[in-house]
Amino acid sequence: MNWMDFLKPTKGKIILFLVLVFVLNYFIISFVPVAQTGLVLAGIPLGFWLVGGSGLGNLKLDASVNFSPTNFVVDLIFWYFVSCVIAEMYQKIRKK
Numbered sequence: 001m002n003w004m005d006f007l008k009p010t011k012g013k014i015i016l017f018l019v020l021v022f023v024l025n026y027f028i029i030s031f032v033p034v035a036q037t038g039l040v041l042a043g044i045p046l047g048f049w050l051v052g053g054s055g056l057g058n059l060k061l062d063a064s065v066n067f068s069p070t071n072f073v074v075d076l077i078f079w080y081f082v083s084c085v086i087a088e089m090y091q092k093i094r095k096k
Contacts, residue, residue: 006088007080010087012087012090013083013084013087014083016083016086016087017079017080017083020079020082020083021075021076021079024044025043025044025049025075028042028043029042029043029049041068041071043071043072043075044075045074045075045078046068046071046074046075047068047071048067048068048069048071048075049067049068050066050067
């Protein structure tokens, strides 16, 4: 199989991709343990969403990074590649 066929989007790959990106990252972002005074970029494999608290009450921190688009794009590429690998492995197992 060549790379074009491997990376070609199919219904199964897209559904798996959406589950991996949004469901998995939702749980990671929702349940990431952070200190109350810490701010962390959460996500897998690279953090892209800012979570945590300032712990300073009414004082506002100047958080210049609330969302990292570069890390998010890298995450999208990573999870699409993972979904292609899983779909390819499933196809080989199913043929046997």
